[in-house]
Amino acid sequence: MVGTALGTLAGALAGRVESTIMRLVDVLLAIPLPAAAAHGDYSAGFGTVNAAVAVGVAAIASFARLARAEVVRVRHSDYVEAARGSGGTFFAVFWRHILPNSLTAVLAFATLQFGQAMLALATLSFLGYGTPPPVPEWGLLIAEGRNYLSTAWWLTTFPGLAVVAVVLAANRLSRQWSGARP
Numbered sequence: 519m520v521g522t523a524l525g526t527l528a529g530a531l532a533g534r535v536e537s538t539i540m541r542l543v544d545v546l547l548a549i550p551l552p553a554a555a556a557h558g559d560y561s562a563g564f565g566t567v568n569a570a571v572a573v574g575v576a577a578i579a580s581f582a583r584l585a586r587a588e589v590v591r592v593r594h595s596d597y598v599e600a601a602r603g604s605g606g607t608f609f610a611v612f613w614r615h616i617l618p619n620s621l622t623a624v625l626a627f628a629t630l631q632f633g634q635a636m637l638a639l640a641t642l643s644f645l646g647y648g649t650p651p652p653v654p655e656w657g658l659l660i661a662e663g664r665n666y667l668s669t670a671w672w673l674t675t676f677p678g679l680a681v682v683a684v685v686l687a688a689n690r691l692s693r694q695w696s697g698a699r700p
């Protein structure tokens with residue numbers, strides 16, 4: 519939500535506002551998502567909520583970049599120019615034409631990012647930065663089961679397959695919402 523709002527604001531208000539917001543986004547993009555999430559989780563304390571917030575904050579830049587690009591693309595469309603030419607105010611054109619037509623790509627991207635967030639949360643748990651034991655989290659289950667891999671392979675295989683299934687399902691949903699061909 520924060521990244522989408524920042525990107526939409528930057529795309530709608532060109533000039534210094536756009537430049538300032540996008541430079542801040544560039545700074546956030548310079549930090550890799552896993553490193554930012556691990557640092558945020560370590561700073562706030564270990565736990566599921568803190569890990570999820572850290573992953574969400576690390577993804578703000580990607581959403582801002584996409585939302586800005588979509589708003590700029592739609593803002594320069596012929597029907598938006600026609601709406602402005604027919605006497606539409608900035609806010610009326612923005613709410614009626616620009617915002618609804620630019621958020622479809624953001625929705626598809628959000629679904630795709632859900633899969634990446636699941637992988638990041640599982641990775642944080644696997645590395646020991648997520649929820650401490652005995653809470654059953656996929657990354658933690660895989661980490662604890664790797665000691666028994668030669669005798670009880672299913673302890674790591676099934677949680678790993680669950681992560682893969684959720685990520686693939688999110689990918690499939692994203693492709694359907696974006697209109698991509700299978």
